[in-house]
Amino acid sequence: MKAMMINKYGKNELLHMKEIEKPSVGANDVLVEIHAASVNPIDFKIRNGGALRLVLKFNMPLILGNDFAGKIVEIGSNVRKFKVGDYVYGRPSKERIGTFAEYISIHQDEIALMPNGLTFEEAASIPLVGLTVWQAFHEYFHLKEGQKILIHAGAGGVGSFAIQLAKEMGAYVATTASENGYELVQTLGADKVINYRKENFEEVLDGYDAVFDTLGGPSLEKSFEILKPGGKIVSISAVPTKKFAEQTYQGLMKKTLFMLISNKLMRMAKKHQVEYDFLLMRPNGEQLEQITHLIEEGKIKPVIDRIYDLEEAQGAMNYLETGRAKGKVIIKVK
Structure with a gap:
């Protein structure tokens, strides 16, 4: 699969495309074909290293990206809540980030079905x-x-x-x-x-x-x-x-x-x-389901500023860092 990665910490470190193996799927995991991901300040804070490394520390090279929307293409043996073909969105645990990629393996408790009526790009803006x-x-x-x-x-x-x-x-x-x-x-x-x-x-x-x-x-x-x-x-x-x-x-x-x-x-x-x-938020599929209800009831609407292709992930990061974005910056993967 294709993934946008960094090799080391640093403000001047650039994302680069690399072909790597698809992630493996554990008994409680699902493999999601990512259609869209969003860019968040935590992405460039992780890249920068600095004080955030006191709380979050990663092995390099690292795929960035902390939330997504996509389609399940494989499920683990213990997965009961979801099936292949489901459209889902979620936020992976800090140990398994990496949504600037074509696939991600994620625990079933960290995802929810996408809200009805949203595009993948809109759904990816939420988790x-x-x-x-x-x-x-x-x-x-x-x-x-x-x-x-x-x-x-x-x-x-x-x-x-x-x-x-x-x-x-x-x-x-x-x-x-x-x-x-x-x-x-x-x-x-x-x-x-x-x-x-x-x-x-x-x-x-x-x-x-x-x-x-x-x-x-x-x-x-x-x-x-x-x-x-x-x-x-x-x-x-x-x-x-x-x-x-x-x-x-x-x-x-x-x-x-x-x-x-x-x-x-x-x-x-x-x-x-x-x-x-x-506050450092934690993944929670049940809370995401509550948010889904509010979206489907029309009480909360996604707000998107710009959409970039996966190959343009560095540009998306650069734009978010300007502080001028109104709403979310999205990366379209598929």
Whole structure:
């Protein structure tokens, strides 16, 4: 099969095409012929190495890509939920990433049937961002009707899904966007839009229950100022915490390291009487099924910016890294 791979970590490392063997299929696995995959910030963060290697470490060479949509062409002996010919989508576990390729072998618990009415490209845009937002809103925020949430970068891949789910859950949604993303986030249902090039969100928002951080850095630190006591920030872009290390069964050394690097944020949380958590989503086919229902009911719609061919995966990565994408960037494989 064809696959787009990297040979080593590094910001300047380029994806290249290589012919390799199809992956083997275990008893609980299915082999999927990939029709489309999406590009996510975690792809270039994995390529870069850096701090993410403290949480995710891979053997090289490595096929990039973290979610997909396609057709099952083979099933393992213990697979009962799916059959050959099913159209599915999913997010593989961190040990088995590699969706910038023609095939992937994936555990049956990490996929779901594709939503009716979606193209492969539309379906591929959902799994990683959908599960990330679902877990943040249901497992961390426990978001309730009438609560107020700030979603950073609402026009991005994660943000565009997050606005829709937050509105479906009955929340009041504020988001940050540029002029180019203003119309999109309004269409998705945002109640208040802050043009981050003209306004400082921390000066116009106050008394919020939750902040969903997709940016890290100064935006995250300023977010503490808008929360009411008892509020919560969940970040997918900042640094992990000791709590995260405990939840993911890390050793003492990483628990200590994460405690040290998150110390500034934890002190800010204590000062403002709020909570701070770091989220690294996990694959979950059952949660993906719940997302499927929302899509089929018309409550959440895929948002796609551009589609590239597999051979153009490097260009897709380059475009996503500019930060200008509105919605998801997709790679068409077949």
